[in-house]
Amino acid sequence: MSDCIFCKIIEGSIPCTKVYEDEHVLAFMDIAPLSKGHTLLIPKQHVKDIFEMPEDVARNLYAAAPKIANAIKKAFNPQGMNTLNNNGALAGQTVFHYHLHFIPRYGEDDGYKVRWEAK
Ligand code: 5GP
Numbered sequence: 787m788s789d790c791i792f793c794k795i796i797e798g799s800i801p802c803t804k805v806y807e808d809e810h811v812l813a814f815m816d817i818a819p820l821s822k823g824h825t826l827l828i829p830k831q832h833v834k835d836i837f838e839m840p841e842d843v844a845r846n847l848y849a850a851a852p853k854i855a856n857a858i859k860k861a862f863n864p865q866g867m868n869t870l871n872n873n874g875a876l877a878g879q880t881v882f883h884y885h886l887h888f889i890p891r892y893g894e895d896d897g898y899k900v901r902w903e904a905k
C-alpha cells in the first residue's frame with residue numbers, strides 16, 4: 787500500500803532498526819519506545835488489523851513471535867515483557883498495518899506508560 791508507513795519500512799524507503807526478518811515478517815524497534823527495547827512485529831503482507839488477517843499470515847507472524855521475544859530478552863535482559871496489539875482507532879491503533887508490540891519490563895522505574903486509552 788503506497789500510503790502505509792510500515793509498507794514503506796518493508797520496502798526500505800523509510801529506515802528502521804531491524805531486530806528480525808524472514809520471508810513473511812519484519813521486526814524493528816519502535817520509534818517512540820515505551821521502554822528500552824520496545825519492538826514491533828509486522829507481516830510483510832499489508833493487513834489492516836486482526837479482523838482482516840488471513841490464517842496463514844497469523845500463523846507466520848505468531849511463529850516468529852517467540853524468536854523476537856527471546857532476541858529482545860537476550861539483548862536487554864528485562865524481567866518481563868508485554869505483548870499487545872491495538873485494532874481500530876478507538877482501541878488506540880494509529881498505524882493501520884497490523885503490528886504486535888513487544889514491550890520489555892524492567893520493574894517500577896522502567897518508564898512504561900500505557901498511551902492507549904479508550905476514546
Ligand atoms: P499503535 O498505536 O498503532 O498500536 O502503534 C503504532 C506504533 O508505531 C507506535 O508505538 C509508534 O511509535 C510506532 N511508529 C509510528 N511510526 C513509526 C515509524 O516511522 N518507525 C517506527 N520504527 N515506528 C513507528
Ligand code: ZN
Pocket residue numbers: 787790791792793794831832833882883
Ligand atoms: Zn502496510
